[in-house]
């Protein structure tokens with residue numbers, strides 16, 4: 001009925017809507033979505049604006065056109081956080097900022113936003129650089145190492161030291177470092193499946209996951225208790241502890257802080273680790289780009305580690321990172337749920353319908369990013385033949401999402417990734433062990449899987 005409709009699309013109904021082929025009885029498209037999701041998304045989404053897919057018996061829509069994607073991400077009244085990914089995550093990690101629905105989100109975000117003010121992020125530059133330099137100093141020339149693992153370790157340490165405390169007790173830090181990867185991978189494995197399988201059977205994987213959950217919750221509680229009254233907020237956790245609602249003056253309860261810490265751990269570690277691993281891999285397979293980055297690192301840093309004041313001058317590093325985030329966006333798929341009868345560019349949508357958004361799909365549309373499979377950091381220069389009108393490309397480049405649910409940690413992540421990247425570029429050349437191109441592994445984030453690389457030391461050019 002017209003009166004129940006909560007708003008209509010601002011776009012005319014000229015969208016190309018198709019139904020994804022080969023739905024299986026009862027399962028619909030669950031099998032290709034789980035087995036080969038990236039190929040499936042590109043196959044069905046390349047030439048359409050909206051594609052109807054079947055998740056079991058339910059209908060969902062993959063939104064493929066950047067203007068429609070923006071409409072969905074910006075209008076949280078009609079399209080809220082929800083759909084299977086966030087519904088599963090909420091059951092597993094609670095109702096922190098990542099999973100909160102609209103009614104709760106606004107209050108939470110106002111509380112947490114000050115913790116991500118750029119002046120705070122600037123304070124962490126020293127810790128981030130120190131961790132990057134310390135981790136890479138342990139590499140041995142010519143000895144292969146799993147770069148995915150190495151980047152995971154360094155990002156976990158940076159998360160712990162900036163989120164919790166720079167002086168985290170050694171035993172606590174070790175417990176966290178061991179539990180976190182098991183926990184994160186377990187959470188995402190359980191969340192990304194459209195159909196939830198029972199995961200309480202006492203098999204080794206479930207027992208390991210349960211143990212990691214207990215460790216993590218215990219550690220978070222003890223760190224929160226120890227930081228209840230910070231004299232001067234030095235970590236993100238301290239900032240959460242002292243933050244007050246601008247209207248009511250209320251602080252967050254310990255339970256709320258716990259949920260927010262879980263949300264940050266979930267959102268921060270794997271995403272940055274995947275972004276860095278892919279960037280290093282792509283550089284190793286594009287030696288000219290690698291040399292240009294090294295030349296920039298040499299020119300700006302010489303033989304000292306990077307500092308805050310270097311960040312604005314790292315133009316090549318920024319383009320490299322931007323392009324890596326385009327070609328291999330860590331958050332490759334997320335969902336929204338329709339809150340009320342509405343329509344999206346002419347398609348009538350019922351409440352509870354799931355919408356799928358895939359930055360991976362948008363970033364690989366040849367009409368938006370010419371030769372999308374090529375890693376070309378200079379496509380971001382206006383002089384490049386691959387450069388398209390900034391508005392069109394910006395609208396389609398969504399590694400951090402958009403609207404009021406856009407990643408709260410975007411600047412934090414970029415600062416962190418740039419510092420690690422130039423610290424490595426200044427000191428090391430990385431070679432892959434295997435010549436076969438690495439295919440993206442779509443799990444929690446778009447990872448590389450195990451990635452053996454050989455570090456070769458280099459000295460900065462004079």
Ligand code: HEM
Pocket residue numbers: 097098099109263264267268269271272275329330331334335398399400401402404405406407408409410412413
């Ligand atoms: C390269 C690294 C990162 C990528 C690609 C990334 C990507 C994203 C994306 C796409 C979203 C929006 C999801 C949606 O709309 O459903 C998001 C949300 C979020 N991210 Fe990130 N993220 C990164 C790093 C971080 C870091 C370092 C933190 C925290 C320290 C963080 C914290 C969050 C939080 C709390 C949200 C939820 C925001 C809200 O709903 O208000 N992320 N991220």
